[in-house]
Structures are given as C-alpha cells and as structure tokens.
Amino acid sequence: MDEKTALVLALQLVALFSIAGALLLYLLCKIRASSTDLLDGSTPGAGKPVLVTSADTAIGLQIAIHLANRGFRVFAGLKDGASTGSAEDSASSKVISAWQKHRESVQGQGVLVALPLDVTREDLLHEAVDVIRAHLPAGEDGIWAVVNTSGLSYRGRLDQQDNSHWDAMLKTNVVGVLRTARKLRPLLRNAGGRIITVGATEQLGAGLVAYAASRFAVEGASKALRQELAPVGIKVVTINPQGIMPELLFSVPKLSSKQGQEDTTVEMTGCMNYQPVVLSSRALHILDVALTSRKPKDNYSLEEKPWCKPFEILKIV
Template identity: 65%
Template sequence: MDVQTALVFALQLVALFSIAGALLLYLLCKIRGNSKPDENGTSPGGGKPVLITCCDNVVGLQVAIHLANRGFRVFAGLKEGATEGCNNDDSVPSRVIRSWQKHRESTECLTTGALIALPIDVTREDVLHEAVDIIRAHLPAGKDGLWAVINTGGLLYRGKLDQQNISHWDAMLKTTVLGILRVTRAFQGLLRSAGGRIITFGAIEGGEAGLVAYTASRYAVEGASNALREELSPMGIKVVCLNNHGLPDDLMFAMPKLKSKQESGDVSVDMSGCLDYYPTALSDTALQTLDVAITSGKPKRNYTLMRNPKWLNPLQFVKVV
C-alpha cells in the first residue's frame, strides 16, 4: 500500500470514528436530557410511587393516566368494586385503567410508568388501612414510601340553602374535607418515609347560588391544607394546594363516559386498542402545572391550574395513549 492510499484510508477511518463518536455523544445527551428537569422544573416520574385517592371522576382518572404516562408508578383509587379488588369491576374508570395496562403490556415500552387500581373509600378508615398494606406490597424491594398523595375525591350537590337536604351537606363535608384528613392520617407514615407531598384541590374564587355548602367545603380544604403544611413540615412532608378557578364545578367530579361508535354502538378505541372516554377536565397547561407541583424539590404552597378557562370544551374526548 503506497503512502497516498494509506493516507486516504486513514482519513476515512477518522471520519468514520468521528461520525460514530458524534452519534454516541448525541445519544448520551438525549438520555441525560430525558432524565434532567426541563425548563419548568419538571422531570420524568422515574417510577416514583404516587397515590390518586379517587379515579372514579374525570379529574382523578385523567391525572392518573397522565402521571403513569410520565413514568410514575400510580396507585389509582377506585371506590366501585372495592370488595373485589377492582379486577372484576365493570365501571368506566376500571375499564379504562385495564385498557391502559393491557396496551402497555402488549407494547415493549421501556417506561417505568405503571397504573395499579386498588380499592379506596375515603370515608372508611378500614379500607384506607387495607390500601396502605396493598401499596406496601407493590413497592419495589427496599422502598417504603409514597412520593405523593393527590386528593381528587369529593362530592357536589346543588340546591338553595333553605331547600337542600342537610344530608347532602354532611356527605360533601365527610367526603371532601374529612376524607382528606383520614387519608393524611392513614398514609402519613408512607409519606414521611419518602419525604413526600400531599396535593389538594382547594378553594374556588367567588361563589355561586345553590353551591353554598359545596363552596364551604372547598374553602375548608384550603384551610386544612394550610394547617397540615405547618404540622407536617417538621416531618419532611410538603403540602401543596391547587387553585382550580376556571374549572366548572359540575365537571370537577363528573363521572367519565366511554365514547361509542355512532353507527354500531360499540365502544370506541384508538389505533392502539385503548379506550376513549370523555369529558376532558384539565388542559395541557393545567397538567404541566401539576407536573411542576409534583416534581419540584421545593414546591410552592399554591398553584393556579386554569389560567385561561375559555379553552375548555366539556364534550372534548380524552384519548388513553
């Protein structure tokens, strides 16, 4: 081999190794970029365990699926079918969760996200204590803590104060306010172990005729969150309250419905075989705000979810991806 041929061959090798090195560097940067916080301070879930107390409504179900897709290990509380462990429950939330699980199993997805349904009734301490044991059993070896507990349970009954049944007041306060206190007491140990956080949906701005008791329950949640923040701070537990101004009250705790094919009446699925349901509750911006609240090392006391509520279309469908 003459000198000129050898030189050309050497240059080709240098170019080849340069391309390979550049490609390797790009892949390393891509991997590191996916594991670092983005410009909003959020980062992938990394398998962190999170409990959503109620996925029977559209807010809880949407948050659960969103966080599971973000890589969190989500425990989705379902009141329906609690005695059967939710596996045989035919409710819409349970079917949607099972479709997410089946789709994830059928695709060789490398994400650490998971969605685990478990029975939770925030009005029953015995069920809450059983849920603690179930979560502990599903945590990875050596792990004994929850990164976050997101309180999405609640009730809304409309009616003027002088006409409304007092039992409706009791039910709203028992579920919305006392439910958060019961959940906090039951899961305090798991939260303390992980230095976790409690997230609540607090007061709405203003008020509306026919929603006096409901509005009172929302402000009570915010007041309880402030007091819990002071009490739990020495234990390393953070408390974050989300302001849901702009989110329609009736949509907050609406029950999800499956989208059906108009012609055949069959349940609609997307291209990957996952179930479609509606309505949409939280906008993309609201979900990004939630991401910040749940991933920030030093979260704020309060976040506003709906900065531009005009976007909302209550009939917009949510696609389970």
C-alpha cells in the same frame, strides 16, 4: 437627520434593546429555574409511587392516566376496586384495565394499579396502605405523593338543600382529606413526599354554598397541615382548578358513545375514550410542576391564562 432627532432615535433604540434584553434574561432564568427545580427532565415520574385517591371522578381518572403516562407508579383508588372484566365494571375501571393491557405490549416506565379505596372508610384506607406497600420495589417503604381527587358536589339553594348532602360533602371533601393524610403519613414521611389537595375556586355561582364551605375548609386544613408536617419533611400543596365547575370535576366518567373505535383509540393513545376530560394540557403541566418541583409553591392555579399561551412551548410557570 439633525442631532436632536438622532439623539431621540438612539435613546429609543437603547430603551428597546434594554427591554428586549431584560425580557430575554427573565425567560432564560425562568427556563433554568423550571428545568433545574424539577426532579428529572423528560420523565419526571421516574417510577415514583403516587396515590390518586379516587379515579371514580373525572379529575381523578384523568390525573391517574396522565401520571402513569409520565412514568409514575400510580395507585388509583376505585370504590369498586380493580376491574374484573365484567360488563358491570365502571367506566373508570374499564379505562384503567385497557391502559394496563396496552402497557403490557409496549415499552414504558409507568405503572397503574387499581385498588379498593373510599376515603370515608378507615378500613379501606388501611387496606390501601397494605396494597401500596406490597407493590413497592424491594427495600422501599415510602410514597412520593398523595393526590386527593375524592370529592362530592351537590348544587342547590341553601334553604332547599338536604342536610344529608352537606354531611356527605363535608365527610368526603374535608374529613376524607384528613383521614388520608393521617393514614399515609408514615409512607409520606419515609419518602419526604407531598400531599396535593383541591382547594376553592372563584365564581362558583349560586347553589354551591355548602360545597364552597367544604373547599375553603380544605384550604384552611392544608395550611395547618403544611405547618404541622413540615418538620417531618412532608410538603402540602393546594391546586385551584379555576373556571371548572365542580359538577364536572367530580362527575362520574362515562365511556365515549363512539362504538367500534375504542380498540383503535387504545392502540394509538393507550387509553379508551371517555368523558368528561376536565383539565387542559397546560393544567396538567402545572400539576407536573406541583408534583416534581423540589421546592413547590403552597398554591398553584390550574386556570388557563391567555397571556401565557405564547410561551407554553418554553414551559414557563
């Protein structure tokens, strides 16, 4: 091997090791930042109280169950309130009831409390605050987070859509967020908590003009709330569930049609089978970061990114 070839090979090796070293340093820094930025390690919830405004939606039920399993003290809003054990109970109510009964027989930190809540009704918001305060540990009077999962979505061409659909979406998707923020502000302030809102997504397709308007309104309101509430220590974070149709996000959960397997499912997972399940494991991990990071970003995308998948085991965010 002549000197010129050896020199070129040496430069290539140096460049390769430099790139590998830089990548390793980057990964170590990201892992360290992720681990030190979170409140705790394996159990980020650590009993912290969180309100999920609606478990009547697919995204809300999944988040409520997930956070309870992660150790949070979850208050799950249901328009029909807590389960009564009757056949007329909603699927969400039955899933929550099954989770509660299963948790009684196993060791676990999480708590899941169903309460009557409709973000369009001021009286139920007021009652929800009373219920939350009654279930807080002695000496505590704060809530760590409010996750706004209440939502409506109606698809239809603008020239054919009923005005009542527009009114309902704006009342629930936008005004509901504002009502909730106002009513829960004292509890959030006491705990230095945070508000999680659902923002806009790209490529919604035709027929969702009014829905998109409501979601972009939520993003605008979230930015303004972030500035207004920062002086009292309340953070406002927006999550963007990219690639998931709103009809799925805010659909009404239904129990699995596989009869006779629910008892086994509850025994194995603590939860009855239901559909649809709308968030991936990575999306739920990103939600955990948004909830537990000491200094959360303003926005998080819940979109699956193929280039991230090889590093998922390292929990890089």
